[in-house]
Amino acid sequence: MKFVVCITGKIGTGKSTVSSFFEKKGFEYLNMDEIGHHVFSQLKETIKKEFGTLERKEISNIVFNDPEKLKKLEEILHPKMLQILNIKTKEEKLYIVEAAIKRRLKIQCDLTITVIAKKEVIIERLKRKGLTVSTIEKILSAQRDILPEGLIIDNSSSLEKLTEKLECIYHFIKKSMNF
Ligand SMILES: CC(C)(COP(=O)(O)OP(=O)(O)OC[C@H]1O[C@@H](n2cnc3c(N)ncnc32)[C@H](O)[C@@H]1O)[C@@H](O)C(=O)NCCC(=O)NCCS
Numbered sequence: 523m524k525f526v527v528c529i530t531g532k533i534g535t536g537k538s539t540v541s542s543f544f545e546k547k548g549f550e551y552l553n554m555d556e557i558g559h560h561v562f563s564q565l566k567e568t569i570k571k572e573f574g575t576l577e578r579k580e581i582s583n584i585v586f587n588d589p590e591k592l593k594k595l596e597e598i599l600h601p602k603m604l605q606i607l608n609i610k611t612k613e614e615k616l617y618i619v620e621a622a623i624k625r626r627l628k629i630q631c632d633l634t635i636t637v638i639a640k641k642e643v644i645i646e647r648l649k650r651k652g653l654t655v656s657t658i659e660k661i662l663s664a665q666r667d668i669l670p671e672g673l674i675i676d677n678s679s680s681l682e683k684l685t686e687k688l689e690c691i692y693h694f695i696k697k698s699m700n701f
């Protein structure tokens with residue numbers, strides 16, 4: 523049986539933490555940020571021509587300050603990213619796909635889980651990872667179209683609370699999908 527769960531949500535809400543829970547339960551994990559980085563390295567010439575650099579941090583500064591430039595980068599990367607995702611999810615398996623911009627990428631899946639968290643919690647957690655408030659604010663602003671859909675998990679409190687919620691969801695999926 524093939525079953526694809528997509529984990530979506532804004533930056534720093536806890537998508538990787540949630541994905542890792544499902545990976546431990548035996549789901550194969552795919553991360554669209556990583557696939558994006560892979561495609562980026564395959565399309566260097568086009569990117570260099572468009573942005574004048576291949577430094578991801580510099581490009582991040584450009585695109586998260588200019589929606590038109592972000593659109594341009596997405597037009598270059600997204601078709602190939604989707605192609606890779608489709609190839610990687612062909613088997614009869616359980617997959618967990620982490621994709622902040624699931625809707626923009628038009629990813630097809632059997633179940634969507636949206637991870638949400640309070641803005642101040644997101645900022646606090648990401649500051650600890652070394653991001654500046656200004657960068658976080660800019661990325662959040664480029665993610666205004668990420669709206670809650672499917673099952674919604676609020677990850678504003680502890681990891682213990684998150685795990686409790688995830689165990690419930692996992693058992694619900696397991697029972698309803700019969701695996
Ligand atoms: C802009 C790029 C070069 C920045 O690379 P960098 O290594 O500095 O950051 P990273 O990839 O870890 O992204 C930082 C944060 O921004 C988010 N993000 C990335 N791309 C986008 C986007 N198009 N729209 C909104 N948020 C995005 C990520 O989910 C993450 O939370 C890179 O993110 C990129 O190539 N993005 C375009 C491809 C894409 O749409 N990826 C998102 C897949 S969900």
Ligand SMILES: Nc1ncnc2c1ncn2[C@@H]1O[C@H](COP(=O)(O)OP(=O)(O)OP(=O)(O)O)[C@@H](O)[C@H]1O
Pocket residue numbers: 531532533534535536537538539540622647648651677678679680681682684
């Ligand atoms: N409930 C929680 N309590 C405390 N810290 C948490 C909790 N959930 C996640 N974190 C921490 O917050 C940070 C962001 O979480 P995570 O990397 O899972 O988010 P993400 O949505 O995948 O982020 P990104 O968009 O940057 O990929 C990490 O350092 C993670 O360990």
